[in-house]
Amino acid sequence: MAELQTHGAHAVPMNLLEAVNRALVRAMAEDDSVVLLGEDIGTNGGVFRATEGLKAQFGFRRVMDTPLAENLIAGLAVGMASQGLKPVAEIQFMGFIYAALEQILSHAARLRNRTRGRLSCPLVIRAPYGGGIHAPEHHSESTEALFAHIPGLRVVMPSSPSRAHGLLLAAIQCPDPVIFLEPKRLYRLKRLPVVADGEPLPLDTCFTLRTGDDLTLISWGAAIHETLGAADQLAAEGINAEVIDVACLNPLDRDTLVASVSRTGRAVIVHEAPRHGGMGAEIAATLANQALLHLRAPVERVTGYDCPMPYFQLEQHYLPNVERIVAAAKRTLVY
Amino acid sequence: MRTDHDHRRVAGYKTMAMIRHFDKKAVNLQRTGRLGTYASCLGAEAIGTAAGLALTRDDYFVPYYRDHATLYLRGVPLHQILQYWGGDERGNAFPADSDARRDLPYCVPIATQLTQAAGIASAAKLRHKHAAVLATCGDGATSRGDFYEALNVAGVWQLPLVVLINNNQWAISVPRGLQTACASLADKAVAAGIPGVQVDGNDLDALLKVLDDALERARAGKGTTLVEAISYRLSDHTTADDASRYRKASDLHRAWQNEPVRRLRDTLAESGLWDAQRETDWQQQCERTVEEAIDTYLNLPPAPATDMLDYLYAALPAALRDQRAALAALNQEVRHG
Numbered sequence: 001m002a003e004l005q006t007h008g009a010h011a012v013p014m015n016l017l018e019a020v021n022r023a024l025v026r027a028m029a030e031d032d033s034v035v036l037l038g039e040d041i042g043t044n045g046g047v048f049r050a051t052e053g054l055k056a057q058f059g060f061r062r063v064m065d066t067p068l069a070e071n072l073i074a075g076l077a078v079g080m081a082s083q084g085l086k087p088v089a090e091i092q093f094m095g096f097i098y099a100a101l102e103q104i105l106s107h108a109a110r111l112r113n114r115t116r117g118r119l120s121c122p123l124v125i126r127a128p129y130g131g132g133i134h135a136p137e138h139h140s141e142s143t144e145a146l147f148a149h150i151p152g153l154r155v156v157m158p159s160s161p162s163r164a165h166g167l168l169l170a171a172i173q174c175p176d177p178v179i180f181l182e183p184k185r186l187y188r189l190k191r192l193p194v195v196a197d198g199e200p201l202p203l204d205t206c207f208t209l210r211t212g213d214d215l216t217l218i219s220w221g222a223a224i225h226e227t228l229g230a231a232d233q234l235a236a237e238g239i240n241a242e243v244i245d246v247a248c249l250n251p252l253d254r255d256t257l258v259a260s261v262s263r264t265g266r267a268v269i270v271h272e273a274p275r276h277g278g279m280g281a282e283i284a285a286t287l288a289n290q291a292l293l294h295l296r297a298p299v300e301r302v303t304g305y306d307c308p309m310p311y312f313q314l315e316q317h318y319l320p321n322v323e324r325i326v327a328a329a330k331r332t333l334v335y
Numbered sequence: 336m337r338t339d340h341d342h343r344r345v346a347g348y349k350t351m352a353m354i355r356h357f358d359k360k361a362v363n364l365q366r367t368g369r370l371g372t373y374a375s376c377l378g379a380e381a382i383g384t385a386a387g388l389a390l391t392r393d394d395y396f397v398p399y400y401r402d403h404a405t406l407y408l409r410g411v412p413l414h415q416i417l418q419y420w421g422g423d424e425r426g427n428a429f430p431a432d433s434d435a436r437r438d439l440p441y442c443v444p445i446a447t448q449l450t451q452a453a454g455i456a457s458a459a460k461l462r463h464k465h466a467a468v469l470a471t472c473g474d475g476a477t478s479r480g481d482f483y484e485a486l487n488v489a490g491v492w493q494l495p496l497v498v499l500i501n502n503n504q505w506a507i508s509v510p511r512g513l514q515t516a517c518a519s520l521a522d523k524a525v526a527a528g529i530p531g532v533q534v535d536g537n538d539l540d541a542l543l544k545v546l547d548d549a550l551e552r553a554r555a556g557k558g559t560t561l562v563e564a565i566s567y568r569l570s571d572h573t574t575a576d577d578a579s580r581y582r583k584a585s586d587l588h589r590a591w592q593n594e595p596v597r598r599l600r601d602t603l604a605e606s607g608l609w610d611a612q613r614e615t616d617w618q619q620q621c622e623r624t625v626e627e628a629i630d631t632y633l634n635l636p637p638a639p640a641t642d643m644l645d646y647l648y649a650a651l652p653a654a655l656r657d658q659r660a661a662l663a664a665l666n667q668e669v670r671h672g
Contacts, residue, residue: 072450072484079454113646115440116428152647175649251654
């Protein structure tokens with residue numbers, strides 16, 4: 001379909017995890033101020049193997065196994081970034097990032113502002129997020145809205161190997177602090193062509209993965225997978241859904257969302273995170289404010305429930321699936 | 336003949352006297368509504384001054400919020416220190432040509448600067464710089480995770496870092512004895528596998544000796560030192576605090592008997608390095624310098640309201656253009672109204 005895969009001469013098939021690894025290799029090779037730090041990222045190559053081979057290639061000084069303390073990892077990264085390094089820190093699972101929240105919120109996001117540009121904080125914090133892999137408790141959360149609420153941060157969530165590659169390159173080059181949340185359910189889902197020497201992708205636009213006139217499906221991260229599945233099923237019934245991957249939750253590209261929904265008149269927002277106070281609410285409010293007279297049905301949300309991410313026996317009941325998305329789409333069509 | 340050390344001690348005394356005067360005036364400015372909540376450094380003048388004298392231009396300083404003397408010695412003008420405590424972030428934009436050009440700004444959250452200092456030390460080590468990082472904190476900060484996490488990584492990575500605790504006996508109202516069962520705060524170095532040193536925080540000479548050694552050890556690649564400087568907070572916690580609610584007047588009176596400024600002045604006088612005439616002249620100089628700083632501070636042009644958005648990202652994101660335009664328009668209306 002119209003998915004923005006670049007099928008260039010140098011495109012090689014890789015999964016999302018390999019795309020992350022290749023982006024890290026390329027960023028480190030091109031810029032010796034890029035350093036990696038985190039738990040188990042050295043000899044072990046990370047628990048998901050995102051940093052496989054990097055210590056051997058770049059040495060322990062640039063690929064640092066830290067003591068087991070997430071707050072420390074973030075504090076180290078803030079200090080390094082304040083003096084011109086470009087640290088890419090790995091938090092092993094998003095469920096363990098909260099110890100680092102003070103460093104992220106009170107320091108990384110504020111350093112440029114509170115020194116009026118004297119110092120800056122060009123760090124990237126990578127974390128695998130989301131459910132669907134039968135992981136232990138506290139390993140499957142999707143709390144991107146916590147970070148999207150923090151001014152001064154960029155929050156990026158790729159949903160395909162090529163966007164993981166291009167967005168991670170852009171995040172590392174970006175002079176602002178970036179929270180880069182990787183959908184671990186998609187890590188090894190399938191191999192798709194990625195141009196390994198391709199350009200970084202922009203951090204301030206949505207990606208329109210599929211065009212359509214009947215309604216707009218809006219999602220990001222792992223839930224893009226089910227959203228595209230729902231679009232396929234709707235197409236089989238003669239309904240043409242536009243699919244937009246928001247990809248960058250803060251700052252948010254409102255223009256693309258408003259333009260699409262102004263044209264289709266119907267919107268379904270799909271996210272894995274709980275509904276209350278989620279990013280779907282911000283997008284729905286934007287559509288109500290800027291596309292009200294074009295709307296032909298209330299904006300629908302298909303989300304996780306307002307409960308903690310269930311332990312894995314119930315997680316499939318929690319995660320948005322194709323059936324729920326299709327049902328919501330049809331509610332907007334018959335309204 | 337005066338030695339280099341004598342010159343340093345006299346320079347140290349002059350700084351301590353200047354900062355003592357500045358501190359008194361800053362509290363007065365707050366009391367008269369011309370400064371925000373201010374953290375006094377009364378009783379910490381020797382610690383802050385020794386830190387400033389021991390650091391070089393190539394070193395990095397990571398302050399907490401009572402380090403006015405150190406920042407002053409690093410080249411931050413007094414009016415800019417007032418600007419910060421007057422509620423204006425431009426006070427943290429330390430001059431680009433000063434020793435403080437790369438130093439971190441004042442840190443208000445407790446101990447979070449220490450893990451950052453370890454990060455700065457890692458960066459310096461990675462780049463093979465002959466430089467050390469000096470980070471400060473209070474005694475209360477030693478109860479926080481950041482304190483231990485920073486020392487722990489500094490030990491295992493052998494970082495060029497010195498952590499200087501100003502143990503002034505109080506974390507707002509909670510006394511040192513309620514923070515830890517450790518016999519000393521320096522003992523906490525044991526858990527990180529690094530040396531811990533106690534020093535009299537009211538004795539400039541002793542502080543200089545300990546900090547010179549610790550910083551040179553760090554620059555030489557020999558690793559991190561924890562320094563506990565024992566002092567007494569002669570002020571309230573900040574201007575928003577009333578220490579008479581929890582601190583005995585007799586304890587405060589006893590602490591004043593050992594305060595650092597007069598103690599150094601007496602020592603210098605005994606050595607023939609200071610006298611009554613010099614004291615009179617220098618006090619007049621302190622008054623002139625601080626008055627000029629206050630005058631400069633009070634006449635600084637206000638920051639445009641849009642500053643709150645303009646430094647948030649390297650470039651204003653498109654998503655914030657509407658908010659910035661609305662803020663700018665309101666600000667115009669206020670100015671013209």
